[in-house]
Amino acid sequence: PRDKMKARKARLHRPAAGKALSVAEAEKYRIIADNTYDWEYWKGPDGAILYCSPSCERITGYSRDEFIADPGLVDRIVVPQDRIFFDSHVCRVMGKRVDGMVDFRIRRKDGAIRSIGHICAPVFARDGAYLGVRASNRDTTKRTKVTQDFIRERDLAQLYFELAGVTVSKLNVSQKI
Numbered sequence: 001p002r003d004k005m006k007a008r009k010a011r012l013h014r015p016a017a018g019k020a021l022s023v024a025e026a027e028k029y030r031i032i033a034d035n036t037y038d039w040e041y042w043k044g045p046d047g048a049i050l051y052c053s054p055s056c057e058r059i060t061g062y063s064r065d066e067f068i069a070d071p072g073l074v075d076r077i078v079v080p081q082d083r084i085f086f087d088s089h090v091c092r093v094m095g096k097r098v099d100g101m102v103d104f105r106i107r108r109k110d111g112a113i114r115s116i117g118h119i120c121a122p123v124f125a126r127d128g129a130y131l132g133v134r135a136s137n138r139d140t141t142k143r144t145k146v147t148q149d150f151i152r153e154r155d156l157a158q159l160y161f162e163l164a165g166v167t168v169s170k171l172n173v174s175q176k177i
Contacts, residue, residue, distance in 0.1 A: 039139075042123065044132040047071050059116075059139045061109030079105040079113065089120065103140065115141045 033040045033053050039060065040053040049071045052064040060077060067073050078086045082104035089102050101117045108114055120135035 037138075039137040040135070041067065041074070041137075042132055042134045043071065043074075045130055049074070050132065059108075059114065059137065060106060061112075077106045077108075079107055081105075086118070089118070114139055115143075115145075 030051075033051065036053060037055060038053075039056040039058075040051070041049055041056070042051040044050045049068045052067045054064060056067055057063050062073060062077070075086070085102050085104045101119045103115065103117055105113050105115050117138040117140040118135060120133050123131040123134050125131055
C-alpha cells in the first residue's frame with residue numbers, strides 16, 4: 001500500500017501527468033456529485049456557492065443557478081423555528097469536522113415543508129489551505145413522518161391502557177411472567 005501511495009504521489013508531481021490526472025479526478029467527482037440523489041453543495045471560504053448538484057431542484061424547488069446566484073438562499077429556506085439547529089451546526093466553524101447529521105426543515109419554492117438530514121465537512125487543499133464547506137442534504141420527509149406517526153400511535157395506545165385500567169404483561173416463550 002505504501003509503495004502504491006508513493007507511486008501515485010510521484011505521478012501527481014509530474015507536471016503533465018499531474019495536471020491530466022487532476023482534471024480527470026475533478027471530472028470523475030463532478031459526474032458522481034451531479035448524479036447523486038442527495039442535494040450536494042460546496043461553499044467557498046467567502047460563502048459563495050462553488051458547486052450545487054442538480055438534485056437541489058428536486059428537493060427544494062430552486063434550481064442550482066438560483067443557489068449559485070444567491071448563496072444566502074440556502075440559509076433563507078430553513079424554517080425559522082429550525083434556524084437554531086442549522087446555525088449552530090459545528091461545521092460552520094472553520095476547520096472543525098462534524099460527525100453525524102443535523103435535522104431541520106426547509107420551505108420549498110412552492111411553499112411545501114420538507115425535512116432535511118444535513119451533514120457537512122470542511123474542505124482543505126493539499127497544502128492545508130481552507131477551501132470552504134461541502135454539504136450533503138437528504139430529504140428525510142417520509143422517514144420523519146413515519147417516525148412521528150409511530151410515536152403518536154404508541155402514545156395513544158399507552159393512553160388507552162392507562163384510561164382502561166388494564167395491566168399488560170409480557171410473557172416469555174415458556175409463558176412465564
